[in-house]
Amino acid sequence: MPIERVQAVVEVFPDTCRHCAHALPARARGLAGAPRRHQVTEWPPIEAHITEYQCPAVVCPACGETTQAPLPDDVVGQFGPQLTALVAYLTVVCRLPRLLVQALLEGALQIPISVGSTQKAWEEASAAVATPYTELQQALPDQPVLNCDETGPSHQWREALALGAGRAHLRLLHDRHLARRARADPSVGRDV
Numbered sequence: 001m002p003i004e005r006v007q008a009v010v011e012v013f014p015d016t017c018r019h020c021a022h023a024l025p026a027r028a029r030g031l032a033g034a035p036r037r038h039q040v041t042e043w044p045p046i047e048a049h050i051t052e053y054q055c056p057a058v059v060c061p062a063c064g065e066t067t068q069a070p071l072p073d074d075v076v077g078q079f080g081p082q083l084t085a086l087v088a089y090l091t092v093v094c095r096l097p098r099l100l101v102q103a104l105l106e107g108a109l110q111i112p113i114s115v116g117s118t119q120k121a122w123e124e125a126s127a128a129v130a131t132p133y134t135e136l137q138q139a140l141p142d143q144p145v146l147n148c149d150e151t152g153p154s155h156q157w158r159e160a161l162a163l164g165a166g167r168a169h170l171r172l173l174h175d176r177h178l179a180r181r182a183r184a185d186p187s188v189g190r191d192v
Helices: 081-095 100-109 115-128 131-140 154-161 168-186
Strands: none
Touching: 081 100, 081 115, 100 115, 115 131
16 A cells, blocks of 8 residues: 555564664664564454434423424434445345345444334435436437447356346346347347
């Protein structure tokens, strides 16, 4: 890593000469060249940031009934946007099973979570991207050119499309792309 990324530098000086065993000064005066560098990268301890919203019941002085304030509008569910995005990333992009996501969150991040809560977080993330996804789905058929990475074997492309949320829509987009390409080159889309 470049020195700008280093958070701590520890200078390690030898106590004795490795050639003659003579004692060396604590801070070596006769330095020769640049020091040998060895970097150790560590994952910092991560602790979940937990915010508790307390809604006390307030007694009305006029009627004697109690009223509680609702939660703020931006408080949705039990998990914040970063944790919800992490769960969605692990389940959709990394294709980890919900049970494995639960084990990772509990073991590595000390976030107790049920398998059902991982599913709920995934559903929240899916709902959050539903509108832009629909807009993209509606806009793509009208585009004169659709580009995608077709460098891998065609069966890998088809398998990748068969996985994850919205696979039928992605398959439709893929087929439309191949149909457009096939008009220009009839060999496109056929297994050779």
